[in-house]
Amino acid sequence: MIRSLLIILSLLLLSAGFAGAVVEVQNVTFQTRGAGRVVFSHPIHMNHKNMANNCKVCHYGIYNLKKKTRFTMADMERGKSCGTCHNARDAFGLKTCVRCHQTKEIVYQVKATGATHFSHKKHVALSPNCNRCHPTLFAAGPNKRATMEDMERGKSCGACHNGKKAFGVDKCTSCHPAKEIVFKVRETGPTIFKHAQHIESHHCSDCHTRLYDTKRRGTKVSMAEMEKGKSCGACHNGTDSFPLKDCIRCHQVKEIAYRVNATGATHFSHKKHLEINPDCRACHPAVFAAGANKRATMEEMENGKSCGACHDGKNAFDVKSCTTCHPAGDITFKVKETGPTRFPHAEHIEAHHCSDCHTKLYPTTRRAKKVSMAEMEKGASCGACHNGKDSFPLKDCSTCHPTKELAFEVKDAGNVTFSHKFHGGLYKCGECHVAPYATTRSATRVSMKEMENGKSCGVCHEGKNAFSVKDACEKCHKM
Numbered sequence: 369m370i371r372s373l374l375i376i377l378s379l380l381l382l383s384a385g386f387a388g389a390v391v392e393v394q395n396v397t398f399q400t401r402g403a404g405r406v407v408f409s410h411p412i413h414m415n416h417k418n419m420a421n422n423c424k425v426c427h428y429g430i431y432n433l434k435k436k437t438r439f440t441m442a443d444m445e446r447g448k449s450c451g452t453c454h455n456a457r458d459a460f461g462l463k464t465c466v467r468c469h470q471t472k473e474i475v476y477q478v479k480a481t482g483a484t485h486f487s488h489k490k491h492v493a494l495s496p497n498c499n500r501c502h503p504t505l506f507a508a509g510p511n512k513r514a515t516m517e518d519m520e521r522g523k524s525c526g527a528c529h530n531g532k533k534a535f536g537v538d539k540c541t542s543c544h545p546a547k548e549i550v551f552k553v554r555e556t557g558p559t560i561f562k563h564a565q566h567i568e569s570h571h572c573s574d575c576h577t578r579l580y581d582t583k584r585r586g587t588k589v590s591m592a593e594m595e596k597g598k599s600c601g602a603c604h605n606g607t608d609s610f611p612l613k614d615c616i617r618c619h620q621v622k623e624i625a626y627r628v629n630a631t632g633a634t635h636f637s638h639k640k641h642l643e644i645n646p647d648c649r650a651c652h653p654a655v656f657a658a659g660a661n662k663r664a665t666m667e668e669m670e671n672g673k674s675c676g677a678c679h680d681g682k683n684a685f686d687v688k689s690c691t692t693c694h695p696a697g698d699i700t701f702k703v704k705e706t707g708p709t710r711f712p713h714a715e716h717i718e719a720h721h722c723s724d725c726h727t728k729l730y731p732t733t734r735r736a737k738k739v740s741m742a743e744m745e746k747g748a749s750c751g752a753c754h755n756g757k758d759s760f761p762l763k764d765c766s767t768c769h770p771t772k773e774l775a776f777e778v779k780d781a782g783n784v785t786f787s788h789k790f791h792g793g794l795y796k797c798g799e800c801h802v803a804p805y806a807t808t809r810s811a812t813r814v815s816m817k818e819m820e821n822g823k824s825c826g827v828c829h830e831g832k833n834a835f836s837v838k839d840a841c842e843k844c845h846k847m
Contacts, residue, residue, distance in 0.1 A: 402508025403469040418458065465498040480582030481544040500528075540572040551588075555658030556619040570603075615648040626663075630732030631694040650678075690722040701738075705807035706769040720753075765797040782847040803827075 393410035400406055414421050427433060430452050444451030444462055453459045460467055471488035478484050492498070502508055505527050519526030519537045528534045535542055546563035553559050566575075576582050579602050594601030594612055603609045610617055621638035628634050642648075652658055655677045669676035669687045679687045690696070696713035703709050716725075726732050729752055744751035744762055753759045760767055771788035778784055791800075801807050804827045819826035819837045825844075829837045 400469075400508075403465075404472070405470060406468050418453075463497055463499060465502075466492055466496070478544065481540075482547070483545070484543050538571070538573065541567060546572075553619070556615075557622070558620065559618050574603075613647060613649065615652075616642060616646075628694065631690075632697075633695070634693050688721075688723065690726075691717060696722075703769065706765075707772075708770070709768050711768075763796060763798055765801075766792055778845065781841065782845040784844045784846070 393414065395410060396408040398406040398408065413419055413426075414423070419425050430449065439449035441462065443449060444454070447455070450468075451462060454462050456463075465471075471492065473488060474486040476484045476486065491501075505524060514524035514526075516537065518524055519529070522530065525543075526537050529537045529539075531538075540546070541563075546567060548563065549561040551559045551561065579599060589599035591612065593599065594604070597605070600618075601612055604612050606613075615621075621642065623638060624636040626634045626636065641651075655674065661674075664674035664676075666687065668674060669679070672680065675693075676687050678684045681688075685692055691713075696717060698713060699711040701709045701711065729749060739749035741762065743749065744754070747755070750768075751762055754762050756763075765771075766788075771792060773788060774786040776784040776786070804824055814824035816837065818824065819829070822830065826837050828834045831838075835843060
């Protein structure tokens with residue numbers, strides 16, 4: 369009896385286990401030729417109220433798992449396969465394609481105009497019926513490319529984009545990107561063509577393809593050809609648009625710096641010259657070829673070449689007005705004996721012309737040969753003018769050479785300060801230099817005994833010309 373009960377209980381438990389078992393179902397993915405991947409979701413369908421987890425609704429009445437028959441959209445429209453339920457009554461209709469078929473943005477690579485984007489999303493939002501285009505205009509999947517001429521005759525995009533149903537195919541920039549084009553011009557640098565600016569006043573067909581082939585590698589056109597009406601010259605003729613003569617409207621002009629060894633950097637300002645004469649042809653190419661030119665010397669300019677063509681003293685200031693173009697800064701000479709000596713160009717230019725010194729006295733090269741004071745006293749260099757007649761004499765040393773107070777450290781008797789300023793008011797530099805004192809910084813120290821014997825300060829400080837070094841110690845030594 370007990371054994372029979374145990375067997376019955378075991379059978380009940382087994383049957384309960386089978387009743388609670390859940391069949392695992394997965395999504396099924398169909399790869400279609402023309403319409404991409406379609407994913408069928410078992411869970412979504414089984415949870416639908418009309419299905420109620422009853423697999424027999426579809427299997428095997430609609431789908432025979434053993435045969436695995438493929439169905440076309442035409443079959444479905446006749447009520448087979450998905451079309452059994454998706455008839456717009458029991459479930460959404462087959463015409464609502466995007467519910468099952470994935471749509472993506474399509475990019476067409478167009479050589480002439482660059483990448484062109486077709487947005488399924490935008491078009492489906494306007495007309496959710498895919499049958500408007502498929503398969504009448506476009507077969508699902510890859511299609512033969514249609515030319516713009518085909519579209520203008522109503523094929524492909526032109527079936528709708530005819531100016532009535534949607535914007536016409538002649539509205540090129542609605543689909544084709546129009547970007548700035550940079551032309552590399554050797555002579556004048558990058559030249560930018562602005563599509564956006566031209567499209568405001570013209571239509572694409574005004575230029576393409578009558579003037580410009582839409583191929584990217586179009587043939588370059590010279591300025592001479594443009595002046596004959598080709599390329600930009602078709603419009604830029606002074607009547608329809610500004611003339612080609614207005615060079616700076618398209619070609620960039622920049623400030624030019626010439627490195628001149630003799631005088632330093634010399635700057636040519638296009639901006640200033642164009643304010644005076646906006647016609648670039650006043651200089652190009654008659655005087656200056658566009659691009660790099662052979663350097664012209666000052667002698668050549670004085671003979672009317674290069675800058676000298678205008679800068680002749682009549683049309684513009686003379687090329688001899690050197691400082692107008694060439695910087696004349698102060699020059700500092702490093703002099704061991706007396707320290708830095710400064711030559712102020714500005715002061716000298718007020719009284720003289722550059723040619724008074726250059727190149728008769730001074731070559732314009734930066735590394736001119738140094739001239740000694742002895743040579744200057746014979747009329748060389750500064751001595752040509754600084755002779756006491758034309759200008760102050762070379763003996764007025766402190767006019768050019770800086771003098772400073774000298775401090776001597778004396779261990780036993782306190783520090784001593786020598787005042788150049790005070791002594792310079794009483795004496796001339798030549799009375800001390802170079803007889804008692806060499807002008808070198810490392811002059812030999814002199815003892816008090818040597819001074820008492822007439823050396824160094826003792827030459828003057830002997831009690832007659834000035835107080836004696838013997839008894840007026842406190843006048844120099846600070847204890």
